[in-house]
Structures are given as C-alpha cells and as structure tokens.
Amino acid sequence: MPDVIDPYDFTPRYYQLASILRERIAGGEYQPNQPIPSERQLEELYGVSRTTIRQAIELLMRQGYLYREHGRGTFVSPQKLQKGISELTSFSEDMKQRGLEPGQQILAIDMRQPPEKIRQRLELEASAQEVLYLERLRLGDNIPMGLQTSYTVLPPGQTITPAEVETQGSIYRILQEKFHLIPTEADETLEVALATPREASLLGIAPGSPLLLSERTTYSQYRRVIEFVKIVYRGDRYRYFAKLTR
C-alpha cells in the first residue's frame, strides 16, 4: 500500500486514505491519544478534498481506530489491538481469531422440512420448502468446543452437497460464492444450558455439565433470513466476546 493517493486506482480514494492512516497508526507514527493532522492539513498533505478526508476518518472511527472531539481534533484510540470485536463471524473465523485451528466433524447433513419452531424463525411460509440441515461437532485444535445445529435456507431448487461442506469448511463461503448471498447481520442470544446425555458424550463431558447456549439468526444483504444456528459450547472451554457502543 503506497503512501499517496493513486487517482488511477480502482478503489475509492477515501478507502485508500483510510488504509494509509491505518498504517501510520499501526506503525506508531500517530500515537495513542495524540491528534492526527487536522482535516485541513490532511487536505494539503494528500491532495484530496475535505469530503474525502471525512469519509476516510469516519470509516476509521467505525473501525475503532480514531475518535474525535469537537473543537479539539481527531485522536488515535488507545485500543490495544484486539481481535474479536463483536463482528459477525463464522465459527471457523472465530477459532482462527482465538489462535486455534478450526476443525469439524459432520454428524448429519441432508435436506429436510424444518420443525415448526424453526420454520418460524426462518420466516418461511407454512408451505415450507426444504432447508439444509447440518449437525456438526466443532473443534478447536482438535478438541471439541461445541455442538452446532444449523438450518440454512437455500434458493429454491438449490442444494449443497456434503462434499462441498467438507472441502470448503465454511458454509458462509459457499453461500457467497455459489449463491451470492452475503451474511450482513445477525441476532444472537446467549444463555446457560445443561448438557443432555447425547451432548455430553459428544463433547466429552458429564451429563448435566453447564453449557453456553447460543442461538443465532443470520440475515442476508437483502434482509432475508439465511440461517438459524444453535450452538452449545462447553462451558469450561468457551468465552464470548462483545464490543458494545452507545
């Protein structure tokens, strides 16, 4: 990434500028809680308009790199760089962020009519189409971390084969590459549950052991439900992170 704006680059200028500033921050050139150059100065420095400058800065603010104070300036956030700020991630990405090698063991995969409760959460009509059912044991560094049950809504007439899931690993990637469906938003709930005998034996713990139960509904860029996922995590191995803002 060069240090100047390239007008012949395809990517927007405000995006290029954001990358440059992000590097300056990462490189320690701009220190935490210290101001970066003012908008008017940046205008001079990089030969772009204030409109563009502000777009770049807003992007970096949303990403948590900068904060502003009216009348004072724009400052570098003192955030220790921490992965896993509550963004929408798949289990695979989640594990990688924690520095663990993601793995999985598929227990079931087929197309089926979802039960009534699930059908409602998928916002499907009663004349229900079949959805992809998938039950997987999720591993981190080859150790069972959780048991995941998912119902995925595919475009009518489409299917995903077991082979595809095996090789790709991430359902999200398949959805994106094959159907151009991009998960952009999700609602998640977390609560405590106790392991059933089946869950316990699969996870290698005693029945009745405490679990962290996550239920997630994922929406596409068109605000349609893509999937409903239920995961029970081993209570002793998993911790959930969230970054909240006001």
Place this chain on the structure above:
Amino acid sequence: MPDVIDPYDFTPRYYQLASILRERIAGGEYQPNQPIPSERQLEELYGVSRTTIRQAIELLMRQGYLYREHGRGTFVSPQKLQKGISELTSFSEDMKQRGLEPGQQILAIDMRQPPEKIRQRLELEASAQEVLYLERLRLGDNIPMGLQTSYTVLPPGQTITPAEVETQGSIYRILQEKFHLIPTEADETLEVALATPREASLLGIAPGSPLLLSERTTYSQYRRVIEFVKIVYRGDRYRYFAKLTR
C-alpha cells in the same frame, strides 16, 4: 415532529429529515422491502441537498431502518422493531427494555484500593488511587436476577455517597450529571460459572447452580476506563441479546 425541514430549528437538518422518514416508516407509509423515494426525489420533496439526504439515510441505515442496493434503490428493512440491539446499556435500562421493573439492594459501598487484578483492568498506575467499590443485588420485578460487583474510577478527590446511589439508581447517570463522563464503549465477555455458596444464597438458588458470568470494561468518551463490572446472572432467569453486523 413536523413533516417539513425547519431551517430555524437548532437540530441539524439531516437529523430532522431522519426523524421524518423514521415516522413514515413506523406509520407504514413506507412498506418493508419497498423502496423509499430516490435521493433526487427526496431532494425535491424536502428542499434539502443530496448531501443532507445521504447523511439522514446513513443514519437510518446504521439504526437498522433502511438498506440500500446500488443501482436499485433504498429500501425499508423488514425488521420487526426489537429492543435490546447490542447497545451499551446499564442494568437498569436493560431491565426496562425487557419490561421488568429494575430494583437493587446494596450490599456494600465504599472507596477502596482495588486488588491487583482489578487495578490492571482499570488501567491504573501502581500508585493506585482509591476507586468506588459497589456490590449490589440486582432485581427485576423484585426477583433477584444477578449479583453485581463494580469498581468505578472517579476523578481524583471525588466520591459518590451511598445516598446518591440509592436515589439515582443508575451509576451512569451520576457519572454523567456530576462528572460529565459519558460511557461510550465497552468490552464484554460472557461465560458460564457455577454458583459459590454465598452467591447461591443471595440469589436464592442451590450452590453449584449454573450462572451466566459477565465481565465488562466500560470506557468514557475520552477512551479512559470508567469502570470494571462483574455480574453473575441466574442461569435460569437471564438471557443475553446481541445484534451483530459485518
């Protein structure tokens, strides 16, 4: 809220416009998954520039009311209005959102030197100042929901009296009104824990019962740590909500 932009209003025009559009959506005038007028049309309709239109729309997108598709239009999100989208809230606000009457029973309140582990999370120097220690039983509709332990950093020399906490209820409000400290960001972790005998008796459950353990570090508008809060919730009574985005 009028249906026209008032140039003599103190509030920014893009904010006024956002309110108007939000009402049109709430009133069903703009239907879910249907397009709202294009940016050029809104320019005509409300007599403001496209710059302002776009700011209003971006605001409503961040709030989840609208989504856009390049080349097609701007559409109303089909989201059922749901409270508790992962925003930074206090326990009191949280309870209200769930339709429960928040209550509390203060078990301890004093100024003290925090233990080493806590001091690090508060990002305080070793020459540690005293912080406000508070232990409260949190109630929802007069039923124990959780046990909260908090360490709050006050400006040097300042204190908060038990009376203030009793009457105000919310520490956040006191911080804001008395010290102009606004909580703007927080990091939270959730995991499973088992009730100690003391926790169990306070919460009215059996020792060893599963709990949802939340640890939260809250930051001010100046990106300084305001407080560190640990809450154990009754596993059978509490569920955590989060809204994730990509």
Place this chain on the structure above:
DNA sequence: CCTGGTCTGTGGTAATGACCAGTTAGATTA
C-alpha cells in the same frame, strides 16, 4: 487575581455540481 471578551484553530453541517457504477426495461438488431 479573576472575569469576560476576542481570536484562531478544530470538527460539524450544508449546498452545488460533476462524474462514476450498477440495474432495469424498452428499443433495436441479428
């Protein structure tokens, strides 16, 4: 010594005009 102005630099809001980049539907062409 404090109080209240004023000046200057900061970000915040807004209008205008221009062009780029997807999407769609109707007209045109093979």
Place this chain on the structure above:
DNA sequence: TAATCTAACTGGTCATTACCACAGACCAGG
C-alpha cells in the same frame, strides 16, 4: 424469436465553497 444495445433510472464518489459551533489561548478590564 432471441440476443444485444441503449437510455434512463438508481446509489457511490469527489471537489469546492461557505458558514456554524466548540475549545483553548490570550488579553484587557475590573
């Protein structure tokens, strides 16, 4: 008929100019 092109939308990016609102420093007057 079917494929293609084109024109007219949509939102996305960018430059320029102007003025407002807040913070801080400095200075004059009490």
